Amino acid sequence: AQSVTQLDSQVPVFEEAPVELRCNYSSSVSVYLFWYVQYPNQGLQLLLKYLSGSTLVKGINGFEAEFNKSQTSFHLRKPSVHISDTAEYFCAVKDTGFQKLVFGTGTRLLVSP
Amino acid sequence: ETGVTQSPTHLIKTRGQQVTLRCSSQSGHNTVSWYQQALGQGPQFIFQYYREEENGRGNFPPRFSGLQFPNYSSELNVNALELDDSALYLCASKAAGGTYNEQFFGPGTRLTVL
Numbered sequence: 001a002q003s004v005t006q007l008d009s010q011v012p013v014f015e016e017a018p019v020e021l022r023c024n025y026s027s028s029v030s031v032y033l034f035w036y037v038q039y040p041n042q043g044l045q046l047l048l049k050y051l052s053g054s055t056l057v058k059g060i061n062g063f064e065a066e067f068n069k070s071q072t073s074f075h076l077r078k079p080s081v082h083i084s085d086t087a088e089y090f091c092a093v094k095d096t097g098f099q100k101l102v103f104g105t106g107t108r109l110l111v112s113p
Numbered sequence: 114e115t116g117v118t119q120s121p122t123h124l125i126k127t128r129g130q131q132v133t134l135r136c137s138s139q140s141g142h143n144t145v146s147w148y149q150q151a152l153g154q155g156p157q158f159i160f161q162y163y164r165e166e167e168n169g170r171g172n173f174p175p176r177f178s179g180l181q182f183p184n185y186s187s188e189l190n191v192n193a194l195e196l197d198d199s200a201l202y203l204c205a206s207k208a209a210g211g212t213y214n215e216q217f218f219g220p221g222t223r224l225t226v227l
Contacts, residue, residue, distance in 0.1 A: 032213055041220075042220055042221075043117075043203055043218040043220040043221050044156070044205075044218040046215060051213055090155050090156070094213060099144075099169075099213065099214075100146065100158040100169060100171070101148075101156075101158065101216065102158070103148075103155030103156045103157070104155050105153075105154055106153075106154070106155050
């Protein structure tokens with residue numbers, strides 16, 4: 001079964017600074033990878049996904065992620081964060097042979113003025 | 114286009130009781146999945162329904178059961194509630210077929226078991 005590891009439980013950053021949220025996945029076999037955002041008291045919203053093709057994936061709200069097969073990583077980046085980006089971010093992988101998602105434990109992004 | 118909706122928003126139950134949570138799929142979606150998200154954790158897959166039948170299940174005991182109706186709405190039932198069942202329960206719907214179809218999540222139902 002696939003798994004993902006989010007290396008940071010919390011990332012504090014100042015507004016307008018760049019940020020990287022780290023995610024590593026378990027297998028180098030063909031994978032589908034995702035980043036979701038969860039605002040307080042809300043469900044999950046898809047930020048971006050990697051299914052195939054270009055390893056640099058651009059998503060909503062200025063986020064992007066790079067698929068790195070050799071390092072089995074899919075780190076999320078944003079060049080300049082806003083206060084409104086404060087939320088919980090989840091990395092997920094589609095499980096092998098079945099269309100369920102396996103989520104990491106989440107990274108809380110805290111953006112301060 | 115109406116998104117995924119869930120009811121109720123919040124629920125408080127006591128240990129040993131039974132609970133039913135409801136989900137309405139996004140228009141055109143015929144597959145529904147349920148996830149449990151405990152506090153401070155990522156969502157965990159419970160099961161998936163397609164054409165009114167369960168076609169995949171995570172590591173959850175049989176007291177977690179579900180239904181999908183002809184209009185593709187769905188219910189999650191949990192019997193003999195335990196304290197550890199306290200969590201946010203998320204429903205996600207998607208269209209079937211294709212290499213991968215995006216799942217759209219509802220806002221969740223927060224269940225508290227006392």
